[in-house]
Amino acid sequence: MTSTGARPTTPTLDEVAVLAGVSRATVSRVINDSPRVSPSARDAVQAAVAQLRYVPNRMARSLVTRRTDTIALVLSETNTQIFSDPFFARIVRGVTAALADTDLTVVLLAARDGREQEKAGRYVRQGHVDGVILMSMHHDDVLPAVLADASVPLVLFGRPLDGGTFSYVDADNTGGAAMAARHLVEQGRRRIGTVTGPQDMNAGIDRFAGFRTALADAGLPLPAERCAKGDFTEAGGARATARLLEQAPDLDAVFVASDPMAVGALRVLAESGRRVPDDVAVVGFDDAPVAAESDPPLTTVAQPLTEMTQELTDLLRRQIEGSREVETRICDTHLVRRASA
Amino acid sequence: MTSTGARPTTPTLDEVAVLAGVSRATVSRVINDSPRVSPSARDAVQAAVAQLRYVPNRMARSLVTRRTDTIALVLSETNTQIFSDPFFARIVRGVTAALADTDLTVVLLAARDGREQEKAGRYVRQGHVDGVILMSMHHDDVLPAVLADASVPLVLFGRPLDGGTFSYVDADNTGGAAMAARHLVEQGRRRIGTVTGPQDMNAGIDRFAGFRTALADAGLPLPAERCAKGDFTEAGGARATARLLEQAPDLDAVFVASDPMAVGALRVLAESGRRVPDDVAVVGFDDAPVAAESDPPLTTVAQPLTEMTQELTDLLRRQIEGSREVETRICDTHLVRRASA
DNA sequence: TTGAAAGCGCTAACAG
DNA sequence: CTGTTAGCGCTTTCAA
Numbered sequence: 001m002t003s004t005g006a007r008p009t010t011p012t013l014d015e016v017a018v019l020a021g022v023s024r025a026t027v028s029r030v031i032n033d034s035p036r037v038s039p040s041a042r043d044a045v046q047a048a049v050a051q052l053r054y055v056p057n058r059m060a061r062s063l064v065t066r067r068t069d070t071i072a073l074v075l076s077e078t079n080t081q082i083f084s085d086p087f088f089a090r091i092v093r094g095v096t097a098a099l100a101d102t103d104l105t106v107v108l109l110a111a112r113d114g115r116e117q118e119k120a121g122r123y124v125r126q127g128h129v130d131g132v133i134l135m136s137m138h139h140d141d142v143l144p145a146v147l148a149d150a151s152v153p154l155v156l157f158g159r160p161l162d163g164g165t166f167s168y169v170d171a172d173n174t175g176g177a178a179m180a181a182r183h184l185v186e187q188g189r190r191r192i193g194t195v196t197g198p199q200d201m202n203a204g205i206d207r208f209a210g211f212r213t214a215l216a217d218a219g220l221p222l223p224a225e226r227c228a229k230g231d232f233t234e235a236g237g238a239r240a241t242a243r244l245l246e247q248a249p250d251l252d253a254v255f256v257a258s259d260p261m262a263v264g265a266l267r268v269l270a271e272s273g274r275r276v277p278d279d280v281a282v283v284g285f286d287d288a289p290v291a292a293e294s295d296p297p298l299t300t301v302a303q304p305l306t307e308m309t310q311e312l313t314d315l316l317r318r319q320i321e322g323s324r325e326v327e328t329r330i331c332d333t334h335l336v337r338r339a340s341a
Numbered sequence: 342m343t344s345t346g347a348r349p350t351t352p353t354l355d356e357v358a359v360l361a362g363v364s365r366a367t368v369s370r371v372i373n374d375s376p377r378v379s380p381s382a383r384d385a386v387q388a389a390v391a392q393l394r395y396v397p398n399r400m401a402r403s404l405v406t407r408r409t410d411t412i413a414l415v416l417s418e419t420n421t422q423i424f425s426d427p428f429f430a431r432i433v434r435g436v437t438a439a440l441a442d443t444d445l446t447v448v449l450l451a452a453r454d455g456r457e458q459e460k461a462g463r464y465v466r467q468g469h470v471d472g473v474i475l476m477s478m479h480h481d482d483v484l485p486a487v488l489a490d491a492s493v494p495l496v497l498f499g500r501p502l503d504g505g506t507f508s509y510v511d512a513d514n515t516g517g518a519a520m521a522a523r524h525l526v527e528q529g530r531r532r533i534g535t536v537t538g539p540q541d542m543n544a545g546i547d548r549f550a551g552f553r554t555a556l557a558d559a560g561l562p563l564p565a566e567r568c569a570k571g572d573f574t575e576a577g578g579a580r581a582t583a584r585l586l587e588q589a590p591d592l593d594a595v596f597v598a599s600d601p602m603a604v605g606a607l608r609v610l611a612e613s614g615r616r617v618p619d620d621v622a623v624v625g626f627d628d629a630p631v632a633a634e635s636d637p638p639l640t641t642v643a644q645p646l647t648e649m650t651q652e653l654t655d656l657l658r659r660q661i662e663g664s665r666e667v668e669t670r671i672c673d674t675h676l677v678r679r680a681s682a
Numbered sequence: 683t684t685g686a687a688a689g690c691g692c693t694a695a696c697a698g
Numbered sequence: 699c700t701g702t703t704a705g706c707g708c709t710t711t712c713a714a
Contacts, residue, residue, distance in 0.1 A: 055467060055468075055491075057404070057467070059409075060404050062400040068400075070469070093451075096453075100457070105450075105461075105463075107448035107450060108448065108449035108450070109449070110434075110437055110447070119446055123446045125396050126396060127398055150396075
């Protein structure tokens with residue numbers, strides 16, 4: 001029991017090889033599940049691995065394979081609020097789930113200001129990851145260009161404002177919003193208003209555009225007082241909704257451009273002593289229980305989270321495999337009618 | 342302009358050396374800011390680096406230095422809700438901020454179920470990071486043991502239930518809660534209730550214990566109907582508060598054991614037609630604007646976020662430097678009285 | 683101050 | 699099926 005403070009040196013491939021009585025190459029083959037290994041050799045190696053509690057050194061492996069089996073999910077968002085947004089949490093969950101039974105690991109990189117973005121960019125360019133999924137809603141983000149320039153496989157979540165040069169996955173925001181508008185019209189609503197998202201993000205722009213166009217197609221007016229600008233946050237949604245009720249008390253339906261905003265909107269509507277809209281439509285992921293029961297009744301333009309994150313990882317993996325093509329995926333949304341209270 | 346599709350091979354140290362007319366060793370010295378380099382050599386190297394847009398290969402470097410200059414912040418939490426909790430977002434921000442002007446990069450690892458925890462553990466043990474900060478509120482988490490066993494430098498955020506074996510940083514939950522209770526007593530409150538945190542987490546246990554003890558010391562009773570158990574979430578806080586008002590309508594003050602719960606609690610209190618407590622105290626980080634203005638007035642047991650995350654990273658770095666000691670830090674809290682409406 | 687040389691631990695031809 | 703042989707790109711003595 002000579003317990004010197006000697007740091008237990010990590011076992012290497014060679015030590016395993018010696019213990020198993022084979023060559024390093026054979027050990028390597030076993031580690032990498034090569035079929036070209038005899039059962040006996042495999043057993044011997046596995047026993048040695050277990051006994052030594054051997055763990056391969058990824059740095060050494062990556063140095064030669066040029067792969068890290070890791071991808072980065074970069075959250076490039078200045079607004080701290082948004083970082084704790086359930087929206088981001090869902091993407092993270094979707095992506096990790098999509099990669100659950102692969103040998104790829106996802107690491108999250110928070111890049112909230114210029115310095116952090118630079119750090120993240122450096123991290124990626126130094127070869128720590130095989131590819132990047134970037135969530136950035138702002139057009140002035142330099143990360144896409146930097147990464148593309150370093151020829152790091154890259155896929156964006158959400159169509160960039162200056163689309164065309166990057167691969168991305170997005171939901172059909174325009175179509176979904178139009179669908180919601182048509183739904184409200186079909187319910188007999190005529191004085192429909194909206195809580196929009198920020199108009200400097202595609203998600204906000206497209207949802208407003210689809211909504212507006214559908215109303216116009218239905219021959220319904222959309223005066224300015226029936227529009228209130230939100231910022232995709234719950235608090236912003238609440239504020240915008242309050243403003244909306246103030247400006248246009250006669251609304252008979254409202255389209256809320258995002259899920260977190262809807263939480264705030266529903267609260268304000270519920271609290272409101274004033275006459276409230278009979279119908280509300282919301283954009284959100286299909287797994288988001290925006291409101292299990294709500295009054296007024298709620299309809300969701302459901303974005304397929306699983307499908308989107310699956311496409312995201314598929315695209316990225318294809319880029320990693322060597323594809324140089326810019327690919328884009330617009331995922332369909334569908335309407336979900338929630339139970340009315 | 343012979344633009345073959347040939348992948349632009351990343352420049353290596355040698356190429357820089359050749360272009361600069363020096364040896365690889367000299368380039369390495371320049372890269373690593375060694376003082377033992379002549380100005381002329383340094384200039385030549387830097388020029389070559391710039392021209393080639395050379396970026397060191399971290400795998401190669403790590404293979405020899407045994408360091409990655411990366412630490413992992415592991416979010417080991419089963420509950421998805423909690424992942425988008427502002428609480429976690431704050432820690433992430435604090436830790437990245439504490440490391441902002443270091444050359445350490447933080448990667449986040451989401452470990453929400455057994456499989457992901459295993460993946461995270463593997464990632465860490467394979468040598469991708471120099472150390473780990475673990476946020477895990479559950480005692481059945483195996484990650485601490487696994488990582489410690491692999492002798493990976495590790496610091497926990499929050500005292501573990503089975504404390505003693507791991508280094509950790511925590512706020513003075515007991516003292517803070519007692520302080521809050523005394524404050525309420527000093528304000529003349531006599532029928533004080535509480536919305537507690539979960540009683541299977543130290544944060545919940547300690548806050549309740551500190552509160553209860555302080556009331557007892559003041560000779561005030563704490564009947565069961567003045568206690569409602571929350572789960573640290575906003576929704577849970579709202580539910581617990583509603584229950585509390587039901588059970589003990591005569592409360593004249595309430596102690597809410599966490600910041601997110603307080604948001605829900607305040608909402609319920611505001612909406613409540615019933616008589617509501619005159620005074621509310623809450624536990625939260627000192628940067629959290631729980632409620633800028635509120636009625637009833639609000640007092641916060643402020644936990645020093647910056648100090649805590651700084652201690653966290655300091656401790657971890659010391660572990661990385663080779664310290665084998667288990668160190669713990671309990672950070673003091675202070676009362677912040679918010680403006681009353 | 684600089685360069686030559688020896689690896690870090692692993693994978694990947696290439697023989698056998 | 700298995701072993702031998704080269705490196706991957708970088709840091710780091712050790713001499714010069």
